[in-house]
Amino acid sequence: MSIRIIPRLDIKGPNLVKGIHLEGLRVLGKPEKFAQYYYESGADELIYMDVVASLYGRNNILDIVTKTSEKIFIPLTVGGGIRTLEDINNALNAGADKIALNTAAIHKPEFITEAAKKFGSSTIIVSIEAIKKNNAYEVYTDNGREPTNINAMDWAKQVSQLGAGEIIITSIDKEGTGKGLDIELTKIISESVPIPVIACGGAGNLNDILEVINVGKADAVSLASILHYESFLKFDYESEDFNNEGNTDFMSTGKINKNISITTINQIKKFLSNNNIESRQLN
DSSP: OOOEEEEEEEEEOOOOOOOEEEEEEEEEEOHHHHHHHHHHOOOOOOEETTHHHHHOOOOOHHHHHHHHTTTOOOOOOEESSSOHHHHHHHHHTTTTTTEEOOHHHOOHHHHHHHHHHHHHGGGGEEEEEEEEEETEEEEEEEETTTTEEEEEHHHHHHHHHHHHEEEEEEEEETTTSSSOOOOOHHHHHHOOOOOOEEEESSSSHHHHHHHHHHHHOOSSSEEEEHHHHHHHOOOOOOTOTTTTTSHHHHHHOOEEEEEETOHHHHHHHHHHHHHHHOOOOOO
């Protein structure tokens, strides 16, 4: 099996943002620019997640999706604020290849089946965000803001049975910290379902990625900080307007979490290859 490396780009308004525990969002730049760089660097897929869509009841990511899909030719997953079959259709028409469901699926689980039947299971991903409480993992919605009192393993089994084609599992405890992905959570989910599991949240170095594959049994790894901060250093932002959508202080200071050892997709794939993990290589 070939392991996929999938940059995750969290979007607020027109900007790429990044936080810790899905909070304290800092503007890093324009998502289209990062997406193009990752595509050219050998990313297997991309994830665009509108991190405030459910909170504000909006979905204005489609212009960014259209611009991106005109220049990149790898699968693009879009999530955040997807509440209806029409929303899914609009996102696919804009250029998305897959759709990530979270809050809407929790509120109406049968929506997963409806979407899978209409658009195909391979198009529908369920995003599960979880926090560890009392030795179990609870599902949260609204970008990690709202508890559901639903057990993450039970929910993973249910969404698989309802027709989801993949699961993105994000540890809110680990997300953005650079202290390592949640191996226990990933392994629990991976061993509970027959569909691919994408691990997300917390990677700080190459060994973290290797561990979540070897021990956590992840089929793919979604990465943000460890890639974004390396990419950020390559771009010129002086002429760009960021419309006050998020905290722009980072853009002037460039101060990076000390737990994060920035890297590139090429370096990740070479490291995995050296450790007998297969992944798609650039020609």
